[in-house]
Amino acid sequence: MNKILRVVFIFFLFFVFANGDAKISQRDVIVTSAEYISAKAHYKSGDYDIAYNLFEKLFRKNNNHIYVNYYLAMSAVSLQKYDEAVAALERVLITKPDFYRARLEFAKVLYISGLKSQAKEEFTKVLNSNVPQNVKDNIQIYLASLNDDKLYNLYATLMVGLQYSDNVNNGLDDVEFTLPGFSNITVSGEKPDSDRAHIEYLSLDLINKFKKNSSFVLKNRLIGYNRNYKDYDDGDLVFFSYQPTLINYSLKDKTQYSLGVTIDKVIPGKENKNKDKFMAYGIKPKYSFEVFPNARLASYIKYQRILYDEKSSSDRDYNKKEFGFDLYYNTLYAGFSFASDEKNSGDRTDIDKNIWKTNLGYTYKFNDKFLLNTEYEYTNSKYDEEDIFFDSHRKDTTHNVRIGLSTIFDKNNIINLAFSTTYNSSNQNAYDYDKDVATISYIRKFQW
DSSP: OHHHHHHHHHHHHHHHHHHHHHSOOTTOTTTTSHHHHHHHHHHHTTOHHHHHHHHHHHHHHOTTOHHHHHHHHHHHHHTTOHHHHHHHHHHHHHHOTTOHHHHHHHHHHHHHTTOHHHHHHHHHHHHTTTOOHHHHHHHHHHHHHHOTTOSEEEEEEEEEEEEEESOTTOOOSSSEEEEGGGTTEEEEOOOOOOEEEEEEEEEEEEEEESSTTOSEEEEEEEEEEEEEESSOGGGOEEEEEEEEEEEEEETTTTEEEEEEEEEEEEEEOSTTHHHHOEEEEEEEEEEEEEEETTEEEEEEEEEEEEEESSGGGGGGOEEEEEEEEEEEETTEEEEEEEEEEEESSSOOSSSOEEEEEEEEEEEEESSSSEEEEEEEEEEEEEEEEEETTTTEEEEEEEEEEEEEEEEEEETTEEEEEEEEEEEEEESSGGGOEEEEEEEEEEEEEEEO
Protein backbone atom coordinates (compact mmCIF):
# COMPACT_ATOMS: atom_id res chain seq x y z
CA MET A 1 0.00 0.00 0.00
CA ASN A 2 2.86 2.40 0.80
CA LYS A 3 4.21 1.93 -2.70
CA ILE A 4 0.93 2.88 -4.36
CA LEU A 5 0.55 5.93 -2.12
CA ARG A 6 4.04 7.09 -3.07
CA VAL A 7 3.25 6.74 -6.76
CA VAL A 8 -0.07 8.60 -6.34
CA PHE A 9 1.76 11.36 -4.46
CA ILE A 10 4.35 11.66 -7.22
CA PHE A 11 1.56 11.69 -9.81
CA PHE A 12 -0.22 14.61 -8.15
CA LEU A 13 3.03 16.51 -7.64
CA PHE A 14 3.70 16.10 -11.33
CA PHE A 15 0.15 17.20 -12.15
CA VAL A 16 0.51 20.38 -10.08
CA PHE A 17 3.90 21.10 -11.63
CA ALA A 18 2.80 20.37 -15.20
CA ASN A 19 -0.48 22.21 -14.89
CA GLY A 20 1.28 25.22 -13.48
CA ASP A 21 3.90 25.08 -16.22
CA ALA A 22 1.16 25.01 -18.84
CA LYS A 23 -0.31 28.27 -17.58
CA ILE A 24 0.60 31.63 -19.02
CA SER A 25 3.80 33.11 -17.68
CA GLN A 26 3.42 35.42 -14.72
CA ARG A 27 5.66 37.89 -16.58
CA ASP A 28 2.88 38.52 -19.11
CA VAL A 29 1.59 41.84 -17.79
CA ILE A 30 -1.50 41.69 -20.01
CA VAL A 31 -2.94 38.50 -18.54
CA THR A 32 -2.22 39.71 -15.03
CA SER A 33 -3.94 43.04 -15.63
CA ALA A 34 -7.27 43.86 -14.02
CA GLU A 35 -8.89 44.38 -17.44
CA TYR A 36 -7.94 40.89 -18.68
CA ILE A 37 -8.90 39.16 -15.43
CA SER A 38 -12.28 40.93 -15.42
CA ALA A 39 -12.94 40.07 -19.09
CA LYS A 40 -12.07 36.42 -18.59
CA ALA A 41 -14.21 36.22 -15.43
CA HIS A 42 -17.23 37.54 -17.37
CA TYR A 43 -16.53 35.04 -20.13
CA LYS A 44 -16.29 32.11 -17.70
CA SER A 45 -19.56 33.13 -16.03
CA GLY A 46 -21.38 33.28 -19.37
CA ASP A 47 -21.64 37.08 -19.69
CA TYR A 48 -20.53 36.95 -23.31
CA ASP A 49 -21.71 40.44 -24.31
CA ILE A 50 -19.67 42.08 -21.56
CA ALA A 51 -16.71 39.76 -22.16
CA TYR A 52 -16.73 40.52 -25.90
CA ASN A 53 -16.71 44.28 -25.31
CA LEU A 54 -13.91 44.02 -22.72
CA PHE A 55 -11.73 41.79 -24.91
CA GLU A 56 -12.39 44.11 -27.87
CA LYS A 57 -11.02 47.03 -25.84
CA LEU A 58 -7.98 44.94 -24.91
CA PHE A 59 -7.53 44.00 -28.56
CA ARG A 60 -7.35 47.65 -29.60
CA LYS A 61 -4.41 48.06 -27.22
CA ASN A 62 -2.79 44.64 -27.86
CA ASN A 63 -3.88 43.44 -31.28
CA ASN A 64 -1.25 40.66 -31.53
CA HIS A 65 -1.72 39.09 -28.09
CA ILE A 66 -2.59 35.39 -28.48
CA TYR A 67 -4.98 34.98 -25.56
CA VAL A 68 -6.71 38.33 -26.02
CA ASN A 69 -7.50 37.27 -29.58
CA TYR A 70 -8.43 33.76 -28.51
CA TYR A 71 -10.97 34.82 -25.90
CA LEU A 72 -12.24 37.58 -28.18
CA ALA A 73 -12.92 34.84 -30.74
CA MET A 74 -14.56 32.54 -28.20
CA SER A 75 -16.81 35.35 -26.96
CA ALA A 76 -17.72 36.12 -30.58
CA VAL A 77 -18.59 32.46 -31.22
CA SER A 78 -20.94 32.44 -28.22
CA LEU A 79 -22.64 35.53 -29.66
CA GLN A 80 -22.73 33.92 -33.14
CA LYS A 81 -20.45 36.63 -34.56
CA TYR A 82 -18.65 34.13 -36.73
CA ASP A 83 -16.85 36.58 -39.06
CA GLU A 84 -15.24 38.30 -36.08
CA ALA A 85 -14.33 34.91 -34.59
CA VAL A 86 -12.67 33.76 -37.83
CA ALA A 87 -10.59 36.93 -38.03
CA ALA A 88 -9.45 36.68 -34.40
CA LEU A 89 -8.54 33.00 -34.69
CA GLU A 90 -6.60 33.65 -37.88
CA ARG A 91 -4.51 36.19 -35.95
CA VAL A 92 -3.90 33.61 -33.22
CA LEU A 93 -2.74 30.94 -35.68
CA ILE A 94 -0.46 33.32 -37.57
CA THR A 95 1.37 33.99 -34.31
CA LYS A 96 1.21 30.43 -32.95
CA PRO A 97 0.52 27.80 -35.66
CA ASP A 98 0.83 24.87 -33.21
CA PHE A 99 -1.95 26.20 -30.95
CA TYR A 100 -4.21 23.25 -31.82
CA ARG A 101 -6.91 24.19 -29.35
CA ALA A 102 -7.41 27.41 -31.32
CA ARG A 103 -7.10 25.58 -34.65
CA LEU A 104 -9.86 23.17 -33.60
CA GLU A 105 -12.14 26.10 -32.72
CA PHE A 106 -11.17 27.70 -36.04
CA ALA A 107 -12.23 24.55 -37.90
CA LYS A 108 -15.56 24.45 -36.04
CA VAL A 109 -16.33 28.09 -36.89
CA LEU A 110 -15.47 27.49 -40.54
CA TYR A 111 -17.79 24.47 -40.49
CA ILE A 112 -20.66 26.48 -38.97
CA SER A 113 -20.06 29.29 -41.49
CA GLY A 114 -20.47 26.84 -44.37
CA LEU A 115 -16.80 26.96 -45.44
CA LYS A 116 -16.56 23.19 -45.51
CA SER A 117 -13.45 22.73 -47.63
CA GLN A 118 -11.45 25.07 -45.38
CA ALA A 119 -12.94 23.41 -42.29
CA LYS A 120 -11.92 19.99 -43.59
CA GLU A 121 -8.35 21.18 -44.07
CA GLU A 122 -8.14 22.56 -40.52
CA PHE A 123 -9.78 19.50 -38.95
CA THR A 124 -7.25 17.30 -40.74
CA LYS A 125 -4.35 19.34 -39.35
CA VAL A 126 -5.67 18.87 -35.80
CA LEU A 127 -6.31 15.16 -36.42
CA ASN A 128 -2.67 14.73 -37.45
CA SER A 129 -1.38 16.49 -34.32
CA ASN A 130 -0.88 15.03 -30.83
CA VAL A 131 -4.21 16.14 -29.35
CA PRO A 132 -5.98 13.69 -26.96
CA GLN A 133 -7.61 10.60 -28.48
CA ASN A 134 -11.16 11.63 -27.51
CA VAL A 135 -10.68 14.82 -29.55
CA LYS A 136 -9.48 12.78 -32.53
CA ASP A 137 -12.52 10.51 -32.25
CA ASN A 138 -14.82 13.52 -32.54
CA ILE A 139 -12.82 14.97 -35.43
CA GLN A 140 -13.29 11.71 -37.32
CA ILE A 141 -17.06 12.20 -36.98
CA TYR A 142 -16.86 15.77 -38.30
CA LEU A 143 -14.62 14.77 -41.21
CA ALA A 144 -17.04 12.03 -42.20
CA SER A 145 -19.80 14.63 -42.56
CA LEU A 146 -17.53 16.90 -44.60
CA ASN A 147 -16.52 14.24 -47.14
CA ASP A 148 -19.36 14.77 -49.58
CA ASP A 149 -17.48 12.82 -52.24
CA LYS A 150 -17.75 9.59 -50.21
CA LEU A 151 -20.10 8.19 -47.63
CA TYR A 152 -17.54 5.95 -45.90
CA ASN A 153 -14.34 6.70 -43.99
CA LEU A 154 -12.11 3.93 -42.67
CA TYR A 155 -9.52 4.20 -39.88
CA ALA A 156 -7.36 1.47 -38.35
CA THR A 157 -4.99 1.16 -35.41
CA LEU A 158 -2.52 -1.71 -35.08
CA MET A 159 -0.51 -2.30 -31.92
CA VAL A 160 2.10 -4.95 -31.12
CA GLY A 161 4.03 -5.10 -27.89
CA LEU A 162 5.82 -6.92 -25.11
CA GLN A 163 4.63 -6.95 -21.51
CA TYR A 164 6.11 -7.99 -18.18
CA SER A 165 4.17 -8.51 -14.94
CA ASP A 166 5.58 -9.39 -11.53
CA ASN A 167 2.25 -10.94 -10.44
CA VAL A 168 0.39 -12.50 -13.36
CA ASN A 169 -1.72 -14.74 -11.09
CA ASN A 170 -2.71 -12.01 -8.58
CA GLY A 171 -0.71 -13.82 -5.91
CA LEU A 172 -1.32 -12.69 -2.34
CA ASP A 173 0.60 -10.23 -0.19
CA ASP A 174 0.51 -12.75 2.65
CA VAL A 175 0.46 -16.34 1.47
CA GLU A 176 -0.92 -17.61 4.79
CA PHE A 177 -4.19 -16.21 6.15
CA THR A 178 -7.08 -17.26 8.39
CA LEU A 179 -10.69 -18.16 7.74
CA PRO A 180 -12.55 -16.46 10.59
CA GLY A 181 -15.78 -18.32 9.85
CA PHE A 182 -13.99 -21.63 10.46
CA SER A 183 -12.51 -21.02 13.92
CA ASN A 184 -9.54 -19.09 12.50
CA ILE A 185 -8.17 -21.99 10.45
CA THR A 186 -4.89 -21.06 8.75
CA VAL A 187 -4.79 -21.71 5.00
CA SER A 188 -2.28 -21.00 2.23
CA GLY A 189 -2.89 -19.03 -0.95
CA GLU A 190 -0.91 -18.56 -4.15
CA LYS A 191 2.48 -16.88 -4.26
CA PRO A 192 2.97 -14.20 -6.94
CA ASP A 193 4.36 -15.48 -10.26
CA SER A 194 6.13 -13.25 -12.78
CA ASP A 195 5.99 -13.75 -16.52
CA ARG A 196 6.25 -11.93 -19.83
CA ALA A 197 3.79 -11.87 -22.72
CA HIS A 198 3.40 -10.65 -26.27
CA ILE A 199 0.30 -8.61 -27.04
CA GLU A 200 -1.45 -7.66 -30.28
CA TYR A 201 -4.32 -5.26 -30.85
CA LEU A 202 -6.23 -4.21 -33.96
CA SER A 203 -9.16 -1.82 -34.22
CA LEU A 204 -11.09 -0.81 -37.34
CA ASP A 205 -13.39 2.21 -37.39
CA LEU A 206 -15.79 2.47 -40.31
CA ILE A 207 -17.67 5.78 -40.19
CA ASN A 208 -20.44 6.43 -42.66
CA LYS A 209 -23.13 9.03 -43.09
CA PHE A 210 -26.51 8.23 -44.56
CA LYS A 211 -26.74 11.19 -46.92
CA LYS A 212 -25.05 14.48 -47.71
CA ASN A 213 -25.37 17.27 -45.13
CA SER A 214 -26.74 14.82 -42.57
CA SER A 215 -25.94 15.28 -38.87
CA PHE A 216 -26.33 11.53 -38.33
CA VAL A 217 -23.40 9.17 -38.74
CA LEU A 218 -22.90 5.51 -37.91
CA LYS A 219 -19.59 4.46 -36.41
CA ASN A 220 -18.79 0.75 -36.60
CA ARG A 221 -15.83 -0.35 -34.51
CA LEU A 222 -14.26 -3.82 -34.66
CA ILE A 223 -11.64 -4.77 -32.05
CA GLY A 224 -9.39 -7.79 -31.74
CA TYR A 225 -6.95 -8.30 -28.85
CA ASN A 226 -4.59 -11.12 -27.92
CA ARG A 227 -2.31 -11.57 -24.90
CA ASN A 228 -0.15 -14.66 -24.67
CA TYR A 229 2.14 -15.38 -21.69
CA LYS A 230 5.24 -17.48 -22.02
CA ASP A 231 4.47 -19.81 -19.09
CA TYR A 232 1.27 -18.75 -17.30
CA ASP A 233 -1.35 -20.09 -19.70
CA ASP A 234 -4.28 -19.17 -17.45
CA GLY A 235 -3.37 -15.51 -17.95
CA ASP A 236 -3.76 -15.67 -21.74
CA LEU A 237 -6.64 -13.70 -23.18
CA VAL A 238 -8.39 -13.36 -26.53
CA PHE A 239 -10.98 -10.62 -26.92
CA PHE A 240 -13.24 -9.64 -29.85
CA SER A 241 -15.70 -6.78 -29.90
CA TYR A 242 -18.17 -5.22 -32.33
CA GLN A 243 -19.40 -1.75 -31.34
CA PRO A 244 -21.87 0.02 -33.67
CA THR A 245 -22.79 3.54 -32.51
CA LEU A 246 -25.35 5.91 -34.00
CA ILE A 247 -24.27 9.53 -33.48
CA ASN A 248 -26.12 12.80 -33.91
CA TYR A 249 -24.08 15.96 -33.42
CA SER A 250 -24.45 19.71 -33.73
CA LEU A 251 -21.33 21.86 -33.95
CA LYS A 252 -23.46 24.97 -33.65
CA ASP A 253 -25.15 23.84 -30.41
CA LYS A 254 -21.98 22.01 -29.27
CA THR A 255 -23.94 18.86 -28.38
CA GLN A 256 -23.69 15.20 -29.30
CA TYR A 257 -26.09 12.32 -28.76
CA SER A 258 -25.13 8.71 -29.31
CA LEU A 259 -26.61 5.25 -28.91
CA GLY A 260 -24.05 2.46 -28.81
CA VAL A 261 -24.34 -1.32 -28.78
CA THR A 262 -21.54 -3.70 -27.79
CA ILE A 263 -21.13 -7.39 -28.55
CA ASP A 264 -18.05 -8.87 -26.88
CA LYS A 265 -16.53 -12.34 -26.97
CA VAL A 266 -13.97 -13.10 -24.24
CA ILE A 267 -11.79 -16.24 -24.14
CA PRO A 268 -9.55 -16.19 -21.03
CA GLY A 269 -6.81 -18.76 -20.38
CA LYS A 270 -5.86 -21.89 -22.29
CA GLU A 271 -6.41 -24.54 -19.65
CA ASN A 272 -9.93 -23.47 -18.67
CA LYS A 273 -11.07 -21.58 -21.74
CA ASN A 274 -14.04 -23.88 -22.43
CA LYS A 275 -15.77 -23.11 -19.15
CA ASP A 276 -14.51 -19.51 -18.88
CA LYS A 277 -15.57 -18.23 -22.31
CA PHE A 278 -18.39 -15.71 -22.21
CA MET A 279 -20.33 -13.24 -24.31
CA ALA A 280 -21.26 -9.73 -23.16
CA TYR A 281 -24.10 -7.79 -24.78
CA GLY A 282 -24.55 -4.12 -23.93
CA ILE A 283 -26.35 -0.91 -24.83
CA LYS A 284 -25.15 2.60 -23.96
CA PRO A 285 -26.97 5.89 -24.62
CA LYS A 286 -24.76 8.95 -24.12
CA TYR A 287 -25.13 12.71 -24.22
CA SER A 288 -22.27 15.23 -24.23
CA PHE A 289 -22.09 18.99 -24.44
CA GLU A 290 -19.55 21.78 -24.19
CA VAL A 291 -19.58 23.36 -20.75
CA PHE A 292 -17.23 26.13 -21.89
CA PRO A 293 -14.46 26.19 -24.53
CA ASN A 294 -12.09 23.26 -24.18
CA ALA A 295 -14.30 21.64 -21.52
CA ARG A 296 -16.76 18.89 -22.42
CA LEU A 297 -19.07 16.97 -20.09
CA ALA A 298 -20.57 13.60 -21.01
CA SER A 299 -23.17 11.54 -19.16
CA TYR A 300 -24.21 8.00 -19.94
CA ILE A 301 -26.08 4.94 -18.77
CA LYS A 302 -25.11 1.39 -19.69
CA TYR A 303 -26.65 -2.04 -19.42
CA GLN A 304 -24.75 -5.29 -20.00
CA ARG A 305 -25.71 -8.94 -19.90
CA ILE A 306 -22.83 -11.40 -19.39
CA LEU A 307 -23.47 -15.01 -20.43
CA TYR A 308 -20.95 -17.85 -20.06
CA ASP A 309 -20.74 -20.48 -22.79
CA GLU A 310 -20.92 -23.63 -20.68
CA LYS A 311 -24.27 -24.61 -19.16
CA SER A 312 -22.42 -25.79 -16.07
CA SER A 313 -21.31 -22.19 -15.57
CA SER A 314 -24.78 -20.66 -15.80
CA ASP A 315 -24.62 -19.67 -12.12
CA ARG A 316 -21.89 -17.19 -13.14
CA ASP A 317 -24.14 -15.25 -15.56
CA TYR A 318 -24.97 -11.74 -14.41
CA ASN A 319 -26.27 -8.32 -15.47
CA LYS A 320 -24.42 -5.01 -15.03
CA LYS A 321 -26.15 -1.65 -14.73
CA GLU A 322 -24.01 1.48 -14.80
CA PHE A 323 -24.23 5.24 -15.02
CA GLY A 324 -21.43 7.75 -15.11
CA PHE A 325 -19.99 11.14 -16.02
CA ASP A 326 -16.82 12.09 -17.91
CA LEU A 327 -15.24 15.54 -17.99
CA TYR A 328 -12.59 16.53 -20.52
CA TYR A 329 -10.75 19.82 -20.11
CA ASN A 330 -7.82 20.40 -22.46
CA THR A 331 -5.52 17.47 -21.59
CA LEU A 332 -7.16 16.75 -18.23
CA TYR A 333 -9.71 13.95 -17.82
CA ALA A 334 -11.90 13.10 -14.85
CA GLY A 335 -14.54 10.37 -14.61
CA PHE A 336 -16.99 8.94 -12.13
CA SER A 337 -19.20 5.88 -12.41
CA PHE A 338 -21.44 3.67 -10.31
CA ALA A 339 -22.27 0.10 -11.34
CA SER A 340 -24.32 -2.72 -9.91
CA ASP A 341 -23.72 -6.40 -10.72
CA GLU A 342 -26.66 -8.79 -10.25
CA LYS A 343 -26.51 -12.54 -10.82
CA ASN A 344 -29.22 -14.36 -12.75
CA SER A 345 -29.28 -17.54 -10.72
CA GLY A 346 -27.21 -19.79 -8.44
CA ASP A 347 -25.78 -19.41 -4.96
CA ARG A 348 -22.48 -17.66 -5.65
CA THR A 349 -21.64 -14.90 -3.18
CA ASP A 350 -18.96 -13.23 -5.33
CA ILE A 351 -21.23 -11.69 -8.00
CA ASP A 352 -23.82 -9.34 -6.49
CA LYS A 353 -22.00 -6.09 -5.69
CA ASN A 354 -21.95 -2.31 -6.03
CA ILE A 355 -18.93 -0.66 -7.62
CA TRP A 356 -17.86 2.99 -7.32
CA LYS A 357 -15.07 4.14 -9.63
CA THR A 358 -13.26 7.45 -10.11
CA ASN A 359 -10.55 8.33 -12.65
CA LEU A 360 -8.21 11.26 -13.04
CA GLY A 361 -5.91 11.54 -16.03
CA TYR A 362 -3.53 14.16 -17.37
CA THR A 363 -1.43 14.37 -20.53
CA TYR A 364 1.67 16.55 -20.50
CA LYS A 365 3.23 17.64 -23.76
CA PHE A 366 7.00 18.08 -23.63
CA ASN A 367 7.05 18.96 -27.34
CA ASP A 368 5.50 17.72 -30.58
CA LYS A 369 7.37 14.42 -30.30
CA PHE A 370 7.07 13.45 -26.62
CA LEU A 371 3.97 13.05 -24.45
CA LEU A 372 3.58 11.89 -20.87
CA ASN A 373 0.22 10.26 -20.06
CA THR A 374 -0.75 9.75 -16.42
CA GLU A 375 -3.89 8.31 -14.86
CA TYR A 376 -5.06 7.34 -11.40
CA GLU A 377 -8.06 5.05 -10.87
CA TYR A 378 -9.82 4.27 -7.59
CA THR A 379 -12.37 1.45 -7.36
CA ASN A 380 -14.48 0.48 -4.36
CA SER A 381 -16.48 -2.78 -4.51
CA LYS A 382 -18.97 -3.84 -1.84
CA TYR A 383 -20.49 -7.32 -2.08
CA ASP A 384 -24.11 -7.86 -1.10
CA GLU A 385 -23.93 -11.41 0.25
CA GLU A 386 -21.98 -12.81 3.16
CA ASP A 387 -19.29 -15.33 2.28
CA ILE A 388 -19.64 -18.41 4.49
CA PHE A 389 -15.87 -19.04 4.39
CA PHE A 390 -15.01 -15.57 5.70
CA ASP A 391 -18.07 -14.86 7.84
CA SER A 392 -18.40 -11.34 6.42
CA HIS A 393 -19.48 -9.22 3.47
CA ARG A 394 -16.48 -8.78 1.20
CA LYS A 395 -15.24 -5.22 0.54
CA ASP A 396 -12.43 -4.48 -1.93
CA THR A 397 -10.57 -1.24 -2.63
CA THR A 398 -8.32 -0.98 -5.68
CA HIS A 399 -5.77 1.74 -6.47
CA ASN A 400 -4.24 1.81 -9.93
CA VAL A 401 -1.68 4.25 -11.32
CA ARG A 402 -0.68 4.26 -14.99
CA ILE A 403 2.16 6.26 -16.52
CA GLY A 404 3.06 6.20 -20.21
CA LEU A 405 5.65 7.97 -22.35
CA SER A 406 4.84 8.25 -26.06
CA THR A 407 7.36 9.01 -28.77
CA ILE A 408 5.62 10.28 -31.90
CA PHE A 409 7.68 9.78 -35.06
CA ASP A 410 4.90 11.09 -37.29
CA LYS A 411 1.10 11.12 -37.34
CA ASN A 412 0.95 7.36 -37.99
CA ASN A 413 3.87 5.85 -36.05
CA ILE A 414 4.18 5.86 -32.25
CA ILE A 415 6.32 4.04 -29.70
CA ASN A 416 4.81 3.83 -26.22
CA LEU A 417 6.43 2.88 -22.90
CA ALA A 418 3.94 2.25 -20.10
CA PHE A 419 4.07 1.28 -16.46
CA SER A 420 1.17 0.50 -14.14
CA THR A 421 1.04 -0.40 -10.48
CA THR A 422 -2.03 -1.85 -8.79
CA TYR A 423 -2.85 -2.52 -5.18
CA ASN A 424 -6.04 -4.33 -4.14
CA SER A 425 -6.89 -4.32 -0.44
CA SER A 426 -9.79 -6.23 1.06
CA ASN A 427 -11.37 -7.10 4.39
CA GLN A 428 -10.65 -10.69 3.33
CA ASN A 429 -6.93 -11.47 3.17
CA ALA A 430 -7.40 -13.86 0.25
CA TYR A 431 -7.82 -10.81 -2.02
CA ASP A 432 -4.94 -8.59 -0.85
CA TYR A 433 -2.38 -8.31 -3.65
CA ASP A 434 -0.25 -5.83 -5.57
CA LYS A 435 1.12 -6.01 -9.06
CA ASP A 436 3.39 -4.04 -11.42
CA VAL A 437 3.15 -4.24 -15.20
CA ALA A 438 5.56 -2.77 -17.77
CA THR A 439 4.74 -2.62 -21.49
CA ILE A 440 6.54 -1.46 -24.61
CA SER A 441 4.47 -1.22 -27.77
CA TYR A 442 4.57 0.02 -31.34
CA ILE A 443 1.42 1.67 -32.70
CA ARG A 444 0.69 2.14 -36.39
CA LYS A 445 -2.31 4.11 -37.60
CA PHE A 446 -3.95 3.95 -41.01
CA GLN A 447 -6.52 6.12 -42.76
CA TRP A 448 -8.28 5.54 -46.08
